[in-house]
Amino acid sequence: MAVHEVVVDVMLKPEILDPAGQAVLNALPSLGLPAASSLRIGKHVELSLEAEDETAALELATKMAETLLANPVIEDFRVRPRHGG
Amino acid sequence: MAVHEVVVDVMLKPEILDPAGQAVLNALPSLGLPAASSLRIGKHVELSLEAEDETAALELATKMAETLLANPVIEDFRVRPRHGG
Numbered sequence: 326m327a328v329h330e331v332v333v334d335v336m337l338k339p340e341i342l343d344p345a346g347q348a349v350l351n352a353l354p355s356l357g358l359p360a361a362s363s364l365r366i367g368k369h370v371e372l373s374l375e376a377e378d379e380t381a382a383l384e385l386a387t388k389m390a391e392t393l394l395a396n397p398v399i400e401d402f403r404v405r406p407r408h409g410g
Numbered sequence: 411m412a413v414h415e416v417v418v419d420v421m422l423k424p425e426i427l428d429p430a431g432q433a434v435l436n437a438l439p440s441l442g443l444p445a446a447s448s449l450r451i452g453k454h455v456e457l458s459l460e461a462e463d464e465t466a467a468l469e470l471a472t473k474m475a476e477t478l479l480a481n482p483v484i485e486d487f488r489v490r491p492r493h494g495g
Contacts, residue, residue, distance in 0.1 A: 328447060334454045335454070336454065336456065346455075349455075349478060349479070352478065353474065353478070356477060356478060358470075358473060358474050358477065358478065359459060359460075359461075359470045359473075359474075360459070360460075361457045361458060361459040361474075362413060362458045362459060362460065363456075363457060363458045364455065364456070364457040364458075365455070365456050365457075366453055366454070366455050367453070367454040367455075367456070368451055368452070368453065368454060369419045369420070369421065369451070369452040369453060369454035370431075370434075370449065370450070370451050370452075371421065371448075371449070371450050371452070372446045372448060372449040372450075373446060373447045373448045373449075374444060374445070374446040374447060375444075375445075375447065376444075385443075385444045388443060388444075389438065389443050389444075389446075392441060392443065393434060393437065393438070393441060393443065394434070
């Protein structure tokens with residue numbers, strides 16, 4: 326059993342409005358920043374857990390994401406190993 | 411000028427307490443989920459912007475992150491191109 330570092334990115338589904346992202350998008354020009362054509366804000370979760378191997382670690386993280394980190398009604402998530410980033 | 415998709419991940423610096431992450435970490439065992447040894451929650455920003463090339467797009471996103479997306483006093487950020495994830 327080794328410790329594996331995993332990243333879970335949680336985003337609102339594309340059809341769900343993201344007021345926070347919209348607010349940032351609208352603020353860009355008034356701050357003298359270049360405009361973006363879209364900008365959405367989600368959650369970035371970095372976690373360390375013990376597992377036999379990387380595949381098992383990703384499975385455990387997926388279980389966590391499904392039941393606790395993401396709301397499957399309005400959010401999608403992606404799980405990946407964290408390799409220096 | 412083409413549209414480039416960029417991801418900015420914003421995390422609290424390691425020395426800054428993350429109460430939200432700690433709450434999730436503590437909730438794992440009571441939900442029948444495997445324990446994690448650490449868990450921290452940050453922001454995951456996906457944006458599209460027009461730029462000459464990928465390097466220019468990443469530079470623009472870095473400028474946005476420095477001035478608007480992250481608070482450099484308490485947060486670190488990473489900028490990367492978004493390739494199918």
